Amino acid sequence: MAAELLYGLLPAHLVLALLVALMLLEIFAVRPVAGRVAFVGLLLAAMGAVLHQLSLDFSTVILPGEMVVDRFAQWSQLVVLGTGVVLGLTWPANTSYKSWLLATASVFGAVVMMNSAGFAALFIGIELLSLPAFALMVHGVGTGAATDGAFRYLLLSAVASAMLLFGVSLSYGLTGSLSIDAFAASVGGGSALETAALLLVLSGLFLKAAVFPFHGWAPEAYGSAPLPVTALLASLVKGAVVLSLARVLGGAVFDANVAVVITVLALMSIAYGNLAALAQSSFRRLLAYSSIAHAGYMIFALLDSTGSRGTDLLWYVGIYSVATLLACASLAVLSRDDDALCTLDGGFAAHPVASLVLAACVLSLAGLPPFPGFFAKLMVFQSVVASGYLFPAVLAFAGSFLGLTVYVGIVLRLFRSERTEADGIA
Amino acid sequence: VADLHAPLLWLLLVLPLLAAALVPLLPRAVGRVVAFAVMGIVLVLTSVIFARFDGGADAPQLQVTALASLAGGVSFGVDAVNIYLLLLTALLFPAVLLGFWSNKEADRPLYLALLFVLQAFLFGTFLAQDLIAFFVCWEAVLLPMLLLILVFGGAERRRAGLVFFLYTVAGSVLLLAAVILLGVEHLNTHGYWSFRFEDLYGLHLSPAQQWFVFTAVALACAIKSPLVPLHSWLPLAYTQAPAAGTALMAGLLSKMGAFGFIKLAVPLAPDVASQAAPVLVLVAVMSVLYGALLALREDDFRRLIAYASLSHMGFIVLGVFSFQQTAVHGAMLQMLSHGVVVAGLFMLLGLLERRQALSTVPIDALATRAPRLAVVAMLFILASLGLPLTSGFSAEFMILLGAFQEGWSAWLVGQGALRLVVAVLACAAVVLGAAYMLRFARALLFSSQGHARLPDLGWREGAAFAPLLGVVFWAGLWPAPLLQRAQPAAAYLSGFSVGWRPAAAVSAVLPPARADAPEAAAGEVRTHGR
Numbered sequence: 001m002a003a004e005l006l007y008g009l010l011p012a013h014l015v016l017a018l019l020v021a022l023m024l025l026e027i028f029a030v031r032p033v034a035g036r037v038a039f040v041g042l043l044l045a046a047m048g049a050v051l052h053q054l055s056l057d058f059s060t061v062i063l064p065g066e067m068v069v070d071r072f073a074q075w076s077q078l079v080v081l082g083t084g085v086v087l088g089l090t091w092p093a094n095t096s097y098k099s100w101l102l103a104t105a106s107v108f109g110a111v112v113m114m115n116s117a118g119f120a121a122l123f124i125g126i127e128l129l130s131l132p133a134f135a136l137m138v139h140g141v142g143t144g145a146a147t148d149g150a151f152r153y154l155l156l157s158a159v160a161s162a163m164l165l166f167g168v169s170l171s172y173g174l175t176g177s178l179s180i181d182a183f184a185a186s187v188g189g190g191s192a193l194e195t196a197a198l199l200l201v202l203s204g205l206f207l208k209a210a211v212f213p214f215h216g217w218a219p220e221a222y223g224s225a226p227l228p229v230t231a232l233l234a235s236l237v238k239g240a241v242v243l244s245l246a247r248v249l250g251g252a253v254f255d256a257n258v259a260v261v262i263t264v265l266a267l268m269s270i271a272y273g274n275l276a277a278l279a280q281s282s283f284r285r286l287l288a289y290s291s292i293a294h295a296g297y298m299i300f301a302l303l304d305s306t307g308s309r310g311t312d313l314l315w316y317v318g319i320y321s322v323a324t325l326l327a328c329a330s331l332a333v334l335s336r337d338d339d340a341l342c343t344l345d346g347g348f349a350a351h352p353v354a355s356l357v358l359a360a361c362v363l364s365l366a367g368l369p370p371f372p373g374f375f376a377k378l379m380v381f382q383s384v385v386a387s388g389y390l391f392p393a394v395l396a397f398a399g400s401f402l403g404l405t406v407y408v409g410i411v412l413r414l415f416r417s418e419r420t421e422a423d424g425i426a
Numbered sequence: 427v428a429d430l431h432a433p434l435l436w437l438l439l440v441l442p443l444l445a446a447a448l449v450p451l452l453p454r455a456v457g458r459v460v461a462f463a464v465m466g467i468v469l470v471l472t473s474v475i476f477a478r479f480d481g482g483a484d485a486p487q488l489q490v491t492a493l494a495s496l497a498g499g500v501s502f503g504v505d506a507v508n509i510y511l512l513l514l515t516a517l518l519f520p521a522v523l524l525g526f527w528s529n530k531e532a533d534r535p536l537y538l539a540l541l542f543v544l545q546a547f548l549f550g551t552f553l554a555q556d557l558i559a560f561f562v563c564w565e566a567v568l569l570p571m572l573l574l575i576l577v578f579g580g581a582e583r584r585r586a587g588l589v590f591f592l593y594t595v596a597g598s599v600l601l602l603a604a605v606i607l608l609g610v611e612h613l614n615t616h617g618y619w620s621f622r623f624e625d626l627y628g629l630h631l632s633p634a635q636q637w638f639v640f641t642a643v644a645l646a647c648a649i650k651s652p653l654v655p656l657h658s659w660l661p662l663a664y665t666q667a668p669a670a671g672t673a674l675m676a677g678l679l680s681k682m683g684a685f686g687f688i689k690l691a692v693p694l695a696p697d698v699a700s701q702a703a704p705v706l707v708l709v710a711v712m713s714v715l716y717g718a719l720l721a722l723r724e725d726d727f728r729r730l731i732a733y734a735s736l737s738h739m740g741f742i743v744l745g746v747f748s749f750q751q752t753a754v755h756g757a758m759l760q761m762l763s764h765g766v767v768v769a770g771l772f773m774l775l776g777l778l779e780r781r782q783a784l785s786t787v788p789i790d791a792l793a794t795r796a797p798r799l800a801v802v803a804m805l806f807i808l809a810s811l812g813l814p815l816t817s818g819f820s821a822e823f824m825i826l827l828g829a830f831q832e833g834w835s836a837w838l839v840g841q842g843a844l845r846l847v848v849a850v851l852a853c854a855a856v857v858l859g860a861a862y863m864l865r866f867a868r869a870l871l872f873s874s875q876g877h878a879r880l881p882d883l884g885w886r887e888g889a890a891f892a893p894l895l896g897v898v899f900w901a902g903l904w905p906a907p908l909l910q911r912a913q914p915a916a917a918y919l920s921g922f923s924v925g926w927r928p929a930a931a932v933s934a935v936l937p938p939a940r941a942d943a944p945e946a947a948a949g950e951v952r953t954h955g956r
Contacts, residue, residue: 348577352536363569368565368569368595369561369562369563369564369565369566370547370562370563370565370566374562374565378558378602378606381602381606382606382609382610382619385603385606385607385610386610386613386614390603390607393603393606394599394600394603397599397600397602397603398599400599401595401596401599404592404595405592408588408591408592411572411576412576412584412587412588415573415576415577415583415584415587416584
């Protein structure tokens with residue numbers, strides 16, 4: 001049992017070891033570059049541990065009804081840890097140990113969420129995931145801080161937690177259990193209390209994932225945070241919350257009313273996020289609205305009834321997170337301090353490689369073939385259409401076309417240049 | 427045969443992509459030469475495939491004769507529909523590179539890489555035997571073209587790029603829905619996902635599903651070709667793209683639309699295709715006439731050729747939806763012929779623009795100032811207006827003959843004179859074609875002012891035009907070897923002919939066609955508004 005506990009939770013242990021290592025590095029005042037090396041190295045080791053488990057087909061129940069190590073836990077940990085690695089590689093060089101520590105705590109929270117089989121563990125994971133993010137927003141990575149946005153995020157996050165807990169307590173009253181399986185089994189029932197429990201849990205998680213109309217905090221928080229922290233919020237935090245949705249709902253079957261609610265929210269998110277993104281002049285706020293739209297696609301995947309909900313979301317979250325992180329990293333190269341979109345004008349002439357990376361990332365976010373983002377969307381749409389939602393899918397396509405105008409706008413900016421526009425040839 | 431072709435096809439798809447990745451890493455002086463060599467190898471490979479490809483005259487269906495399967499069942503293959511386009515794609519790229527050899531952008535690594543990416547995705551689009559692979563390549567073609575416009579285009583390149591891109595992607599929104607719908611339909615019928623064309627062709631879709639699929643595909647293809655109400659992106663994109671980009675866009679990208687009609691619209695929604703054929707034929711002839719009339723009034727050379735191209739693309743769609751063997755043959759030959767001729771004309775204009783940029787005197791009187799250029803220009807102009815012995819004549823004559831026969835038999839079985847009138851109107855457009863092309867020739871070649879001599883056609887430029895002219899005369903003088911290879915596709919499409927059906931079947935098919943026709947037309951207008 002002890003061996004299983006150690007091996008099953010090895011990825012989590014390695015992340016904890018990373019926390020300790022970072023503290024020690026700070027105490028001994030090692031050069032800051034060691035922070036990145038330790039962060040990326042130990043997260044890679046944790047990914048290796050997950051891969052080893054996968055290769056052995058290993059699965060175990062650590063604590064019945066609270067912690068499990070199963071297929072979905074392993075794949076989603078892989079996504080979360082991979083996001084962490086990319087984050088580690090793309091954060092600025094002057095990142096302090098405190099920032100690395102906070103990011104590690106967030107990653108640890110995400111890992112716990114993925115292993116959770118009950119709401120207690122899930123809740124602890126969610127709080128571990130988001131609390132360091134407030135601190136990071138205030139503390140800043142490199143320079144700049146955002147108390148206002150952080151405060152708003154904290155407040156709404158607390159509301160989300162309250163809703164989640166309320167829903168869980170209703171479910172506990174109904175089923176007498178805090179386990180996720182019991183909750184998922186009761187979802188399809190359709191009685192008022194069951195529906196209320198489901199909707200409260202969904203609302204809490206939707207708020208955290210910034211789904212319309214629970215999105216109010218996102219533009220402010222993303223817009224005021226330093227760019228690396230925005231990247232963390234948009235990739236790791238959001239991805240982990242959405243994966244936990246897949247975790248909680250798994251193969252649950254919704255009754256028709258809930259399905260309608262999810263469809264409407266997904267389409268509204270897609271439409272609102274993309275439309276509002278059109279009007280933005282700041283990259284981080286644009287990212288916020290784009291992430292609202294992407295949250296729409298992600299919860300759209302919940303409509304699936306062919307059993308591929310988890311797979312679709314794993315791919316979508318993984319591809320979305322990496323594209324977002326790389327976009328933020330290349331943006332940092334292209335426009336040093338300012339995040340106004342106009343600083344991107346003519347970026348191609350100055351930084352051709354970063355421009356092409358940014359273009360590839362935003363077109364991947366737009367879901368244009370042959371970029372990976374297209375295949376992620378294709379998987380979602382395939383299972384949604386197969387579940388009988390052809391018309392909503394067509395509306396969602398139209399929404400992606402709106403989104404495309406946003407992203408292509410960024411690409412066009414990169415190739416704008418007054419100097420070359422005059423003589424006609426770049 | 428399949429065993430032999432599979433590695434060749436692999437190379438066709440992989441070689442350009444590899445070159446796109448590696449050529450930019452070479453030193454500038456060598457990059458262009460290596461790029462040309464790779465394109466030459468691709469052309470040789472394609473010629474081998476073309477020479478060995480045997481249409482198989484009795485093949486009843488669009489036949490896959492060679493498959494190069496990738497993991498996950500993505501398959502590419504040569505068949506009677508794509509054999510011309512394969513040759514055209516392989517031919518135009520080296521010609522364009524050679525023709526613009528000394529342009530400013532020609533040794534930029536990005537330019538060479540974009541050409542290769544474009545070529546790879548065009549091969550992918552034409553060769554795909556799998557709907558997902560087709561859709562991915564179909565969309566992916568836009569990106570290198572967008573970048574070519576944005577980086578190397580003219581003064582209004584950003585607007586041109588945006589309009590071109592958004593317009594063509596808009597057509598794909600419904601197309602993707604149709605793609606997924608077809609996959610789901612296969613899942614529901616057979617219990618597993620499959621997007622292979624041969625599987626999807628076997629699906630029996632309900633009329634409503636066929637309408638959806640047909641509308642989606644037709645919309646995407648009509649934007650890409652373009653056909654008349656959906657052509658407004660064309661003049662801007664064709665004038666603002668760099669000369670090489672315009673030649674490739676007009677020569678190859680526009681063919682994707684016509685190809686989509688043959689490859690997707692008709693086989694996937696056969697019943698609706700034959701019902702909607704009169705509407706499509708009408709739209710096609712509107713394009714033919716409208717393009718010709720605009721070209722007649724246009725003074726800007728690039729826009730003139732752009733409108734002429736619109737007119738010629740209309741002929742292709744007219745031929746396809748005539749569902750008559752001769753007309754379909756003509757339509758497919760017109761794809762090859764128009765591809766070569768329009769690329770040649772745009773290359774010529776590109777060369778002239780460069781000379782103009784150097785000398786700042788107006789470009790005219792080529793006949794005295796640069797006689798070799800004038801001869802080449804005149805040959806392309808004659809091919810474009812369909813002079814006998816050139817490819818334009820073979821193709822347009824077959825289209826018109828077939829359309830006329832089809833209209834005649836439609837009239838005989840009592841379907842009204844619409845298709846006959848349409849065919850006659852299309853014949854009239856040939857006269858218009860001669861008028862605007864000769865007007866173009868007069869403006870370009872002859873003029874009273876005697877200016878200084880222009881630099882005449884160089885040997886490299888001549889070498890670039892030679893293979894194009896070769897195809898023009900091959901298809902004009904001895905098209906039989908070409909036609910024989912496309913025979914299965916023509917035979918397949920002509921199976922939808924109204925004239926050949928028993929009268930009872932025709933009357934069973936036709937009333938809904940009339941009832942639905944205004945609806946389809948309204949749908950297109952609405953989309954245009956968006």
